[in-house]
Amino acid sequence: MHDLVPIVLFISMFATIFGIVYIRSRENMAMLEKGLNPRENRTRVATQPFMSLKFGLLLVGAGIGLFAAYMIDANMSATHNTVDSSPLYPSLIGIGGGLGLIISYLIERRYVEKHEPENIVR
Numbered sequence: 001m002h003d004l005v006p007i008v009l010f011i012s013m014f015a016t017i018f019g020i021v022y023i024r025s026r027e028n029m030a031m032l033e034k035g036l037n038p039r040e041n042r043t044r045v046a047t048q049p050f051m052s053l054k055f056g057l058l059l060v061g062a063g064i065g066l067f068a069a070y071m072i073d074a075n076m077s078a079t080h081n082t083v084d085s086s087p088l089y090p091s092l093i094g095i096g097g098g099l100g101l102i103i104s105y106l107i108e109r110r111y112v113e114k115h116e117p118e119n120i121v122r
Contacts (some may be wrong), residue, residue, distance in 0.1 A: 050108045057100035065096025 028038045069092040073085040 050104065050111075053107065054101065054104045057104045058097050059100070061096035061098070061100025061103075062093045063096070065092035065094070068092050068096070 031038045066089065069085075069089045072092075073088055076085060
């Protein structure tokens, strides 16, 4: 059984890389057929101005959620030994990450309203 692990790992890595290259080449061909330059459109998508803010707030929120889960777990296990705290960690990480993304959205919306009021769809 353990002899198949390297073979399956190699095949799955090859299939993943082949799939990514194949799909990207199909996407480039479709863009060329429509008269678009694939390099210009990729650089425009890759340079999103608030992406680092979004990821930063997501990770900070997840870290705060993880820390809160640890603190709750440590305090609950000191007083009650029978409490199962396994669902506490993923739920508080999700809540903290979600709050980070909501804060990121509010910051982005405030920036857009202040600097580009004609582009707002209401």
